Amino acid sequence: MGNRTEVKQLFRNYKEWAGEEFQIMGWIRTIRSSSVFGFIELNDGSFFQNVQIVFEEDKIDNFKDIAKLNVGSSVCVIGVLEVTPNAKQPFEIKAKEIEVEGESSPLYPLQKKRHSFEYLRTIAHLRPRTNTFSAVFRVRSVMAHAIHTFFQERGFVYVHTPIITGNDCEGAGEMFRVTTLDPTDPPKDQQGNVDFSKDFFGTMTGLTVSGQLNAEAYCMAFGKVYTFGPTFRAENSHTARHASEFWMVEPEIAFADINDDMALGEDMLKFIIQYVLDHAPEEMEFFNNFIDKGLFERLDNVLESKFDRITYTDAINILQASKKEFENPVFWGCDLQTEHERFLAEEYCKKPVFVINYPKEIKAFYMRLNDDGKTVAAMDLLVPGVGEIIGGSQREERLDILEDTILRLGMDLKEYEWYNDLRRYGSVKHCGFGLGFERALMYMTGMTNIRDVIPYPRTPKSADF
């Protein structure tokens, strides 16, 4: 590694470095040769683009061996940088020496041609070597950094909420069971039910579906917190927007109401879009050219416009006035269906839109009851193309109302004692939201399937690798 130069540095400095000698190490993306010279497109992982290596029979002593190499082989090249203003690539490396690190094989599954995303999912361990996936996963990394940067710069404390939890309380979806009991012979209680008091944690536990309740407690200490980690849902959903394991960003802010919540969501989304455009320009250029032709236009539109804000009641009126035929009837009290959300974001607003103040019957127990007694201070951000990307709310800070709601929904007050303590000892109005990290990444890149923005996606009947 000592003298190795990264391809990214060559691309950044090639004009000043013309005529100099470099050592480059990487993997062959394509290779083509004639009897006395040939070309290698080499990628070393540091940069989206490949560097072209020129090798000639009278310049290197192993020309025949190099010309026979298969795609995927790894090589170490020593050569001189030459600027090529009239060619497709800005510069190339004239090889003086090429050493084979590891040969590939004709069986290498990635060939220099187009593969379907479906096929590439079956070789998830190799797909990061393709253009599209190298762009996706570098942007994923940059976007994760953008999220931390946004919150850290604003004084938020990053809280690691537990992955394994005994709270079955959020009702956000089915949980994966975590247990060390023998599935063929679990201990039973006197009624014949499985006795989880004998289990590892002495109680029924599962993988978290949300860190929100835990984050709220830390919010009552730090004022501004966020979580950013994996989340698990054992739902048998089979769509391009759902995965069993996904990452979620959940900020929580104290002394703040739903308007502050929306402002935070809007600022955050704009910040990460700008950050990724600034820090992964080659990758974003690729997405705009090959994945989604209207990507830049769409993102610019988001950066420049103020997001719309409408109430649920307005939304119902807009949908009813649209005269559009919907498969699901629209009436006050109905949950907004995908077709309704699409109409609002894509046809009516044509940009991201917050919908707030939903009927209390269709929302979660912790959301703050509005003065009308019928709606809660919930907010969903709908974006064109992806749908719901943020779901959040102002939290109920009044103990009596919160307890009434828990009882009304038939939930067990005892399980929420610690949560309700937050309302007993210095309760303040506060709010927060959850951003689906992969959905934001899909919106950012134009990729249309969540399985293609997670390195090793987990979905029903699929946990390979």
Next chain:
RNA sequence: UCCUCAAUAGCUCAGCAGGUAGAGCAUGCGGCUGUUAACCGCAGGGUCGUAGGUUCGAGUCCUACUUGGGGAGCCA
């Protein structure tokens, strides 16, 4: 969980009205003095997802299952 479409060579696909399989790319060999998904020639490569059924005969028709895509619900 429901609806719908699909599964043929390593990959992408064709195979019309049932008569035992084709192309391009990839691969191997050969050729070519600047390529850009290089090009030209030759060659190898498939028990047509699995199990049944109908038929003289099934890649093709029927049933079930498996896997994958798309949509719905649920949500992020």
